[in-house]
Amino acid sequence: MNSKLPATPQSDSTAHTDALWTADDVARYVGCSARQIRNFRYAGMPTIKFRHLIRFEPEVVKCWLREQNRGGEEGRYATTFPTKFASATAASAGGAARR
Numbered sequence: 001m002n003s004k005l006p007a008t009p010q011s012d013s014t015a016h017t018d019a020l021w022t023a024d025d026v027a028r029y030v031g032c033s034a035r036q037i038r039n040f041r042y043a044g045m046p047t048i049k050f051r052h053l054i055r056f057e058p059e060v061v062k063c064w065l066r067e068q069n070r071g072g073e074e075g076r077y078a079t080t081f082p083t084k085f086a087s088a089t090a091a092s093a094g095g096a097a098r099r
Helices: 009-014 023-030 034-042 058-069 083-098
Strands: 048-050 053-055
Touching: 023 034, 023 058
Parallel strands: none
Antiparallel strands: 048 053
16 A cells, blocks of 8 residues: 555544645545635635645644634634625625615
8 A cells, every 4th residue: 555645534543644635635524515625715724835736734724624613703704705706796785786
């Protein structure tokens, strides 16, 4: 068996401490789609970027998810829009109010 392969979330008990997760690994761990993980990234989920590859540190992901679950202003990713979407949302809301 190749010990160089990164551990997947299913084998978390035997995971290497230095293994990084892909978006699919994070999605399996969280129980959602890879698209939702992309939304989490836009909302501030920490990532590591190697040229065009995006990777996640398992412990950082777990900590970030715990922080989001605590609630409060800084812990509400569901109500926080990324900057590029916030202006579009405000513009569409303003346009609807003017009609």
